[in-house]
Amino acid sequence: MGIKRDPADNWFSKCVRERTDYTCEVCFKGYDRSSTGLHCSHYHGRANKSVRWHGDNAFAHCFGCHQKMGANPHEFQLWAEKTLGSGRYEILTERKNDINMAKQMFKDNKAGHIAKHYKKQHAILSEKRNNGETEYLEFDDYC
Numbered sequence: 001m002g003i004k005r006d007p008a009d010n011w012f013s014k015c016v017r018e019r020t021d022y023t024c025e026v027c028f029k030g031y032d033r034s035s036t037g038l039h040c041s042h043y044h045g046r047a048n049k050s051v052r053w054h055g056d057n058a059f060a061h062c063f064g065c066h067q068k069m070g071a072n073p074h075e076f077q078l079w080a081e082k083t084l085g086s087g088r089y090e091i092l093t094e095r096k097n098d099i100n101m102a103k104q105m106f107k108d109n110k111a112g113h114i115a116k117h118y119k120k121q122h123a124i125l126s127e128k129r130n131n132g133e134t135e136y137l138e139f140d141d142y143c
Contacts, residue, residue: 003046008053008109011118013040016058018125019137025083026065041066043080043092050101053114055141056084056092105143117142 017038022031024038031038041061044051051057059080061069069076081089095101108114121139128137 006109007112007115008118009040009046011115011122012053012058014122015118015125015139016040016055017060018122018129019055019139020060021129021134021136023060024062024065025059026061026069026079029062031062037063039063039066041069043076044096048096048102049105049109050098051092051096052105053109053118053142054092054095055139056088057096059083101143108142114142 017031017040022033022035022038023029024031039061041059042052043057043059046052048057069079084092105114117140125137125139
């Protein structure tokens with residue numbers, strides 16, 4: 001049984017997919033917003049609360065690329081390091097190992113703060129898309 005998704009996961013996933021304009025970051029296939037074919041793929045699994053809702057830990061991957069990356073962790077590591085750059089990749093790894101951050105994120109998620117933050121971020125991204133912006137869009141991470 002997988003880890004249960006909650007409202008924070010839902011809004012965060014929408015932000016990750018919206019920032020790429022619903023395009024896979026590996027094969028660059030585009031998807032309709034109603035499609036379930038584009039996933040929010042976590043580099044460090046969702047059990048890692050300190051990075052579960054961090055933008056550098058999640059990518060928009062189609063089903064096939066998500067499966068491929070999940071089955072080939074070394075390839076995923078090389079791809080993530082290249083995509084993020086070595087500095088951001090190292091910071092992400094440090095954050096993953098921060099137990100105090102994980103505890104804080106758990107509390108904030110229980111209180112609904114993370115979902116509220118990413119719901120607002122999604123509204124900002126959606127407005128930019130509605131105004132014609134088509135490039136990769138950054139969003140503000142929670143913490």
